[in-house]
Amino acid sequence: MAGGFQFGNVPNVNAGGQTFDEKGALDANGNFSIDGGISAGGSISSSGSISGGGSLSVGTGATVAGRPAFFARASVTFDGTNGSILKGNNVSSITLYGTGDYGVNLSVAQADANYTIAGIAQRAATNNGIFLSAPFGSSNSHSSSVVRVVTVNNSAVLENAKYVHVAIFA
């Protein structure tokens, strides 16, 4: 395999008293093969890749257990009364624009603003409810880098929610 590299290219290589069997190989074309796969019962297709640092990127057409799977592009949970952030994924910050009016700023922007938003809000008081919505208006209030949401009470009046949970999918 000229120009390539093999791990333990000869079975039972003895190095310093330790013996290594061939487990993987990198050929001159950049193809890396691993004997025995990545993990039992798992596989990585040609549309995905694994890079160093523990990250996994998946191309289009990912499946889990044979069914299409689409992962959240970003998610966040924060306290709508003071902006304290409990957990964020691909979120750089939260903007408080006013009472019940929030922006979720993405660390890595999306390709466009046509993503799907999911979420819920929790009211601190026990009476009546609170609802998570997009800002009022007929145009798309989101951008590729900012997800705009509002929380309103039963009277459709903006009100700070105790907890706001937002995730986006694309």
Added chain:
Amino acid sequence: MDLVIIYKQDNGIPAVVIPTPEALSARGIQEIAEKDVPAGKPFGIISKADLPLDTPQEFWEVDEADLTDGVGSESNEFPAATEEDQ
């Protein structure tokens, strides 16, 4: 001391930008401010404890002359990491 970013919106109401711990650790508050504050808006970085959270945000006031910590950049992306960052 938790730090937050404030800027004055076009409607006069101060907006507050609160960094996530993850982004704060990775990029620092200055880079977050420059990315997440609207382009051209001056911003200030203050202690979160100084926010009058017991008053509705619509009644807050801020003097733009006090917002001297930077200006929102044109880009909504973090700058590419340099070798010094790695």
